Amino acid sequence: MSRYYTRVCNFYYGAKSKLLVKKKKALPLHNNPKISFDKIEIITRNSKKLISLNEVNKLHVNLKTKVKKDLRLITKKKRNIKNLNFQNIPQIMGILNITPDSFSDGGKFFNYASAKKQLNFLLNSGSNLVDIGAESTKPGSKAIKSKIEWNRLKNILKLIDKKNFISLDTRKSEIMEKGIKLGVKLINDVSGLNFDKNSIKILKKYNIPFVLQHSLGNPDVMQKNPKYKNVLLDIYDFFEEKLNNLRQNGIYHNNIILDPGIGFGKNLKHNMTIIKNISIYHSLGLPILLGISRKRFIKDLSENNDSSLRIGGTISSSIFAMLQGVQMLRVHDVNEVNQAIKVFKALINK
Numbered sequence: 001m002s003r004y005y006t007r008v009c010n011f012y013y014g015a016k017s018k019l020l021v022k023k024k025k026a027l028p029l030h031n032n033p034k035i036s037f038d039k040i041e042i043i044t045r046n047s048k049k050l051i052s053l054n055e056v057n058k059l060h061v062n063l064k065t066k067v068k069k070d071l072r073l074i075t076k077k078k079r080n081i082k083n084l085n086f087q088n089i090p091q092i093m094g095i096l097n098i099t100p101d102s103f104s105d106g107g108k109f110f111n112y113a114s115a116k117k118q119l120n121f122l123l124n125s126g127s128n129l130v131d132i133g134a135e136s137t138k139p140g141s142k143a144i145k146s147k148i149e150w151n152r153l154k155n156i157l158k159l160i161d162k163k164n165f166i167s168l169d170t171r172k173s174e175i176m177e178k179g180i181k182l183g184v185k186l187i188n189d190v191s192g193l194n195f196d197k198n199s200i201k202i203l204k205k206y207n208i209p210f211v212l213q214h215s216l217g218n219p220d221v222m223q224k225n226p227k228y229k230n231v232l233l234d235i236y237d238f239f240e241e242k243l244n245n246l247r248q249n250g251i252y253h254n255n256i257i258l259d260p261g262i263g264f265g266k267n268l269k270h271n272m273t274i275i276k277n278i279s280i281y282h283s284l285g286l287p288i289l290l291g292i293s294r295k296r297f298i299k300d301l302s303e304n305n306d307s308s309l310r311i312g313g314t315i316s317s318s319i320f321a322m323l324q325g326v327q328m329l330r331v332h333d334v335n336e337v338n339q340a341i342k343v344f345k346a347l348i349n350k
């Protein structure tokens with residue numbers, strides 16, 4: 001029997017969305033009238049079928065039941081995580097890498113003074129939270145020892161106060177626990193909790209929100225000819241299996257954010273397929289995070305128009321993601337992305 005997946009599509013945003021929702025011609029995404037949709041794509045591993053909402057009742061009984069269940073999850077209001085308001089999308093996660101070798105900004109914020117200055121800049125530029133990491137996970141990088149990672153992190157994490165929402169980008173349970181004790185409010189493990197088997201125990205112990213990211217292997221090997229049967233659906237199945245495993249291990253809360261992991265074991269075709277069809281993951285019922293800032297796919301697409309910071313490509317893909325209902329964007333250039341989003345929202349709401 002075929003496995004069916006529901007992807008909402010044909011989105012409306014801003015004033016037009018509110019009008020269509022009011023007229024009941026579109027359904028609000030996550031009970032947010034500012035973004036809505038009026039079509040769905042029913043996908044199997046062998047087929048795709050685009051239908052309008054009024055055709056759902058014409059589906060055969062089992063499929064209709066499945067699609068309606070998905071639609072309930074897709075239209076259900078997302079509960080806020082701490083001070084993250086998922087009715088106001090996108091929420092912006094600023095990036096602070098305290099490393100000598102991250103792919104884009106390695107070495108720029110490696111000492112305490114520059115890291116502190118950048119943290120304040122990101123917060124003042126409108127970051128809803130800042131993701132701090134001290135281990136590079138760029139393609140080809142190798143894991144560093146926990147002691148080295150912690151020595152890079154500990155001083156900047158001591159700056160955390162109650163009003164600042166700090167996320168910790170780490171794959172190691174030991175670092176997670178130390179960070180949580182200093183006030184970290186969210187864990188972002190790019191390995192999808194696969195690097196350190198003790199990580200789930202720490203997340204359960206402290207009942208802390210976290211990002212569940214997909215990655216095809218560790219950074220040192222993940223870009224060596226990555227292969228999928230169907231990248232979009234393989235990642236969906238990964239999320240579903242991981243969420244079931246988390247429930248079995250006693251993590252019952254829904255303070256989980258899903259990240260399909262652009263560039264983590266994906267080539268250009270994989271990345272483009274994910275970004276263009278990102279709305280399929282709404283049917284998992286959890287917020288979606290997308291990390292597209294300065295990534296290689298921008299260079300591949302822009303060719304001779306590539307630039308060092310890739311701000312143009314970051315902004316265009318950020319707005320595209322926002323129009324697909326992505327709730328959170330992980331970016332380096334917080335001020336520029338916020339500027340673009342504010343202008344776009346003002347124009348589309350006129």
